[in-house]
Structures are given as structure tokens and as C-alpha cells.
Amino acid sequence: MTLSRRNLLQIAAAAAASGSLSAPAAAQTKSINIGLSSAAAMLDLVRTSSGPDFEVVRQIFDTLLTRNEETGEFTPNLATSWRLVDDVTWQFKLREGVTFHNGEPFNAEAVAFSVMRYLKPELKSPHAGVLSFIEKVDVIDASTVNIVTKKPYPVFLVHMAVGSTGMIIIMPPKYIAEKGDDNFAKNPVGTGPYRFIRAVPGSSITLESNEAYWRGKPAITQVNYRFVPENSTRVSALIAGDLDIIENVPTDLIGLIEKSGKAKVAVSETxxxxxxxxxxxxxxxxxxxxxxxxxxxxxxxxxxxxxxxxxxxxxxxxxxxxxxxxxxxxxxxxxxxxxxxxxxxxxxxxxxxxxxxxxxxxxxxxxxxxxxxxxxxxxxxxxxxxxxxxxxxxxxxxxxxxxxxxxxxxxxxxxxxxxxxxxxxxxxxxxxxxxxxxxxxxxxxxxxxxxxxxxxxxxxxxxxxxxxxxxxxxxxxxxxxFDLYGAANRVAWKQPIVPMFIFDMDLK
Structure with a gap:
């Protein structure tokens, strides 16, 4: 049997849930409302590899390196420079003067703690297998750290930059030691452009800008993630002005967004x-x-x-x-x-x-x-x-x-x-x-x-x-x-990428 286009479109129509999202539009000019199709449930990246979790975690934490989206080249982030000392030893020089959201200093001890935390058996990290090549981390001084691998590892730097599976974020050792792993998952603390404020499980997460962010103050001061699984509801909320950005725009609703005059569709193929x-x-x-x-x-x-x-x-x-x-x-x-x-x-x-x-x-x-x-x-x-x-x-x-x-x-x-x-x-x-x-x-x-x-x-x-x-x-x-986002006309977005990086956005 060959299903006809009509059959498949009928399937799509039956699968789409209808509904409306009733909520006030953002009152603050620098507050952005983002509609995700699935809820972020675990904000300790060591213990999750879920896309919705990563979407939120990306705003709270930093990595040692970043990667140029166009060239693929690695660029400095929390690390200012790096070199291969020998076949299995990578040395990183760290950015000085950076602090976590709770005031705890970022240093080599934090890097060593963060790397090895992924390998703790009791945390059962989904990334542990990918990162099993790591042997140890040596703290040379407060701003220098050596990461030693068991064998030469050709894609080592990938894990130090923004990606997904096996991406190492930097976490505060003293805070986690004092509060515990479960509390950290519910109240994460990083060095990133946004700090965690609150979460309503299955419903929303609120972040506020880190005014002391080492790259400068974020243009957007508050980020409100709202979890809206129904496609039609997300689109309706975008057009109504209740949401500023939505993900996973259904192809059959692209025209509705573009004709609204209130929003546009951003496409990423990469x-x-x-x-x-x-x-x-x-x-x-x-x-x-x-x-x-x-x-x-x-x-x-x-x-x-x-x-x-x-x-x-x-x-x-x-x-x-x-x-x-x-x-x-x-x-x-x-x-x-x-x-x-x-x-x-x-x-x-x-x-x-x-x-x-x-x-x-x-x-x-x-x-x-x-x-x-x-x-x-x-x-x-x-x-x-x-x-x-x-x-x-x-x-x-x-x-x-x-x-x-x-x-x-x-x-x-x-x-x-x-x-x-x-x-x-x-x-x-x-x-x-x-x-x-x-x-x-x-x-x-x-x-x-x-x-x-x-x-x-x-x-x-x-x-x-x-x-x-x-x-x-x-x-x-x-x-x-393709990744299809709906974005309100007031959103200025340099480059639609997955995951979204709110620091690169502004509101007109």
C-alpha cells in the first residue's frame, strides 16, 4: 500500500492537539517568553542528556571552550588558551576573576571537580561512557589545569566545548559539597549569563541575567521557559504575543505565522x-x-x-x-x-x-x-x-x-x-x-x-x-x-542555532 498525501495529512491533523494558552504577555521590555515542546526535568547536566534539559542548562553554565558555528574552530571561553603537553596531557590556562552565581570563585579546583564528577559511579551519568577516556585531572595552580587521558584521544577538545553528549560544564565544588547533588539539580549554580530563579515542575522555569557575567551584561534580563507540548497552542500563543519564541513549528502552520504580521519563522539546517x-x-x-x-x-x-x-x-x-x-x-x-x-x-x-x-x-x-x-x-x-x-x-x-x-x-x-x-x-x-x-x-x-x-x-x-x-x-x-523556530518580530536573534543561546538575543 502507498499512503496518499491526503491520508498522511489526515494523520497529521488527527495528531495535532488543539487548545489555547491563556497568560499575560511579558510586562518587562527585557523579559522574553520561550515555548518549549517538552519540559526540562533535570538541570544537572551530569545526570541528563535530554534536549529540553540542555536547552535550559546552556544558559546557566559555561564550558572551557566554544566552537565557531561556521568554521568549526575552537575558541576561548573559561579557558583562555590550551596546548597538548604530550600525547595524553592537555593543559588549560583559565580565565581569572570569574565567579559562580553564588560568589564562589572559578578556578582550577572547580575544573578538576567538574570533570571528575561526570565519572562518579553513584551519579550514573549517561555521559560517563563517552568520557571514560579521562584518566585524571591535575591542578597545577589556581589558573592552570592538566587533563590527562588514558590513551591519545583525537576528539578530546570536542568535550570541552558546547555540544551535547559528553559536554563538560563547569560546576561549583563547594556549593555542591554543602548542598548535595539533588539540591544542585533543583537549584543549579553556574558561571553562565543567566542564573536560576525558580521552577514549576512540568510547567515553567525562570532565569534572570547574571549582571556580573564575565562577557558583559546580557541584553535580556529575564528568561521565562514555558512548556507547551501542543503544536497549535504554541503557535497561537506566539501570534497572540504570549510567547516570543517557540520551537518545532509544524510545517502546516508556517503560513499562519508568516501571514500574521506578528512573527516570522527562523530556519536552521545545521x-x-x-x-x-x-x-x-x-x-x-x-x-x-x-x-x-x-x-x-x-x-x-x-x-x-x-x-x-x-x-x-x-x-x-x-x-x-x-x-x-x-x-x-x-x-x-x-x-x-x-x-x-x-x-x-x-x-x-x-x-x-x-x-x-x-x-x-x-x-x-x-x-x-x-x-x-x-x-x-x-x-x-x-x-x-x-x-x-x-x-x-x-x-x-x-x-x-x-x-x-x-x-x-x-x-x-x-x-x-x-x-x-x-x-x-x-x-x-x-x-x-x-x-x-x-x-x-x-x-x-x-x-x-x-x-x-x-x-x-x-x-x-x-x-x-x-x-x-x-x-x-x-x-x-x-x-x-530542519529546525523551525517561530520568533516574534521584536526578537533580534543573531543566528538561530540549537540549543538557543539567549545571550546572543535582544528585544527591539
Whole structure:
């Protein structure tokens, strides 16, 4: 069966929730209201890798380095300079005169504490596996620190800059020692441009500008994050002036925003966010069979789904890998839509009558996420696979993933803002707490690649890993949607990037 464009648009309409957001517009001229599609639930980055959490954490904390969005070059931040002392020792000179929001001084002790905190077993950090290359941190003096790795590590600096998985933020050691880890998660303190004020769980988070920020006072004095999962409600609130910025604008509502005269749509094609319909082979006997997983890829007409539900604002990918990432393998083949072949492969694997499984997806976390999942249900049903689709709160889904209990089928996205294919380690390496793909050969290739300093050899190893991943098919298709933001006309935004950096914004 080939679903028509009308069928898919009907699915999208059914998936969109209606509603209105009733709240007063911002009273302060320098107060900005931001509508996120999912709630930020954990503000201790050591213990989360969730996108909504990262969106808020980005404003509160700093990293040692930053990265130029256009050139990819590393630039100073809390560190003013850095050098490779030997094959495994990186030395950083630190910015002096910087303080945390509570007045605690930023220094080498804070860096050492922050780096090693990610590796504390009791915190069960989702980043620990990615950062397992770190051996120790030596404090040379108050403004000099050496970070020592177990082996030469070619992408070390990536973790010192803004990215996502494995990004090391700098935290206040005395504050955490006095208040405890759980209190820190609820009342975070950093050196960033905004300080935490309050949170209403599942509803909102308020930040205020750090007037003593080392880069200067932020132009916007207050940031109000509001969690609005319904697409239509976010758009209505933007047009009404209740929200100044919204994320994940549905493609079918772009025209409504642009015609309103009150706001515009900002587009970013370079965030590196890649989505896929992940499979958990250990959770269902049929999914343990590679031929079944391949058959499921042939059963779903992903091209029609993406064209109908996301228009031209998406790129299909062979793997959940941003093609601009270092060591990303080019020209990998795509699974073709062939339901007859899918049925034959299922029969050959012993599932001629199909099978039944549960699938989970967020509703509003990603562009058209629920509608896309519904389309998967329709296509898989045509080859005899009955899918019970269950919408799930984003925080719950991520929590299940962190325990390898997601699935049997679930929709998830991974950001490649780090600019390197090594992100696959966090997503799919057998040792990762998030990985339901327990393939020893894949893990061994990654382990070799991450300690290989010669770029050509490293790319070769990563190429083999990506070919193996495509053949094993632990997911059903991958795609990279454009990031679509709605921004009120009064918002001056230098560059739409993911995550948003409020320090780069102003209000007209």
C-alpha cells in the first residue's frame, strides 16, 4: 500500500492537539517568553542528556571552550588558551576573576571537580561512557589545569566545548559539597549569563541575567521557559504575543505565522539533529532477527511520509548521522520501499503471519513526531506487523532509554552538534546506558577508532562501523529535519542555532 498525501495529512491533523494558552504577555521590555515542546526535568547536566534539559542548562553554565558555528574552530571561553603537553596531557590556562552565581570563585579546583564528577559511579551519568577516556585531572595552580587521558584521544577538545553528549560544564565544588547533588539539580549554580530563579515542575522555569557575567551584561534580563507540548497552542500563543519564541513549528502552520504580521519563522539546517525509529532487539523475539529488522525498513515508505508531513524541510539519511560530521561515511545506500520484498523476508524469517509489538513516541518533542509514528503503524500493518502505538511523555521515554527499557520500537533523535561521528558511541555503543544495540563487533570498531590519531585510519574504522550499522538495521530509517523556530518580530536573534543561546538575543 502507498499512503496518499491526503491520508498522511489526515494523520497529521488527527495528531495535532488543539487548545489555547491563556497568560499575560511579558510586562518587562527585557523579559522574553520561550515555548518549549517538552519540559526540562533535570538541570544537572551530569545526570541528563535530554534536549529540553540542555536547552535550559546552556544558559546557566559555561564550558572551557566554544566552537565557531561556521568554521568549526575552537575558541576561548573559561579557558583562555590550551596546548597538548604530550600525547595524553592537555593543559588549560583559565580565565581569572570569574565567579559562580553564588560568589564562589572559578578556578582550577572547580575544573578538576567538574570533570571528575561526570565519572562518579553513584551519579550514573549517561555521559560517563563517552568520557571514560579521562584518566585524571591535575591542578597545577589556581589558573592552570592538566587533563590527562588514558590513551591519545583525537576528539578530546570536542568535550570541552558546547555540544551535547559528553559536554563538560563547569560546576561549583563547594556549593555542591554543602548542598548535595539533588539540591544542585533543583537549584543549579553556574558561571553562565543567566542564573536560576525558580521552577514549576512540568510547567515553567525562570532565569534572570547574571549582571556580573564575565562577557558583559546580557541584553535580556529575564528568561521565562514555558512548556507547551501542543503544536497549535504554541503557535497561537506566539501570534497572540504570549510567547516570543517557540520551537518545532509544524510545517502546516508556517503560513499562519508568516501571514500574521506578528512573527516570522527562523530556519536552521545545521543543528545536526538526526531522528530514527529505534528498535530494541532484546525486547522482542522477532526483532532479534536481522532479516526482520531489514524487512521492516522495506515495509515503510519513508520518502512519502517525510514529503507529506515535513514538506521540503527535511533530509533523509541512511544512518542517524549528520553528513557534515567528521568521519561520516558518504554515499551509503538507502533502503527502498518494497512491501512485497518485506513480506517475503518476514516469511523466510518465520513470520509469514506477522507479529505484534508496542511502539512509543513523544507528541510534540520533534516535528510531526506523532504523525510520523502513526504513518509507520499504517505501513507496517500492511505487511502483517500490528503496532500498538503509545504516546509517552518525553521525560519518561528518556528515563526508559537510560535503563535500556525503551521499545520494542520508539522514536528518538540524536544531535551531532559535536561535529564528529563519535556521537554514535553515546547512542549505540554496547557499553552506553542508552544503547539497545548490543553488537560486540560494532563496539570494537568504535573502541579502535576513538584512540586512532591518524585521521585517514580513524575514518576507515568509522566507515566499517557505519557499514555494519546499516547492515544490522537496529532502526527503521533515519531523517534530519530542519529546525523551525517561530520568533516574534521584536526578537533580534543573531543566528538561530540549537540549543538557543539567549545571550546572543535582544528585544527591539
Amino acid at each position: 543543528s545536526g539533529l538526526c531522528l530514527m525509529m529505534q528498535l530494541n532487539p532484546a525486547s522482542h523475539p522477532a526483532l532479534a532477527n536481522k532479516q526482520v529488522r531489514k524487512a521492516m525498513n522495506h515495509a515503510v515508505d519513508i520518502d512519502t511520509i517525510l514529503k507529506s508531513l515535513l514538506g521540503g524541510r527535511v533530509n533523509r539519511r541512511a544512518l542517524p548521522v549528520y553528513p557534515g560530521a567528521v568521519a561520516a561515511k558518504k554515499d551509503l545506500p538507502l533502503y527502498k520501499y518494497d512491501p512485497a520484498l518485506a513480506k517475503k523476508m518476514l516469511a523466510d524469517a518465520g513470520y509469514a503471519k506477522g507479529f505484534e509489538l508496542d511502539a512509543f513516541t513523544s507528541n510534540g518533542r520533534y516535528a510531526a513526531d506523532y504523525a510520523i509514528a502513526q504513518a509507520y503503524v499504517e505501513y507496517l500493518g500492511e505487511v502483517g506487523i500490528k503496532v500498538n502505538l503509545r504516546p509517552m511523555e518525553w521525560a519518561t521515554l528518556v528515563g526508559n532509554m537510560a535503563k535500556r527499557q525503551a521499545g520494542p520500537m520508539y522514536q528518538i533523535g540524536w544531535s551531532f552538534r559535536e561535529g564528529d561521528v563519535f556521537k554514535l558511541k553515546a547512542a549505540l555503543h554496547p557499553a552506553s546506558p542508552y544503547s539497545t544495540f548490543q553488537n560486540a563487533e560494532f563496539g570494537a570498531l568504535i573502541d579502535q577508532a576513538e584512540v586512532t590519531m591518524v585521521p585517514e585510519k580513524r575514518a576507515e574504522l568509522w566507515g566499517k562501523a557505519q557499514e555494519l550499522l546499516l547492515d544490522e538495521a537496529p532502526f527503521i530509517h533515519a531523517w534530519q529535519p
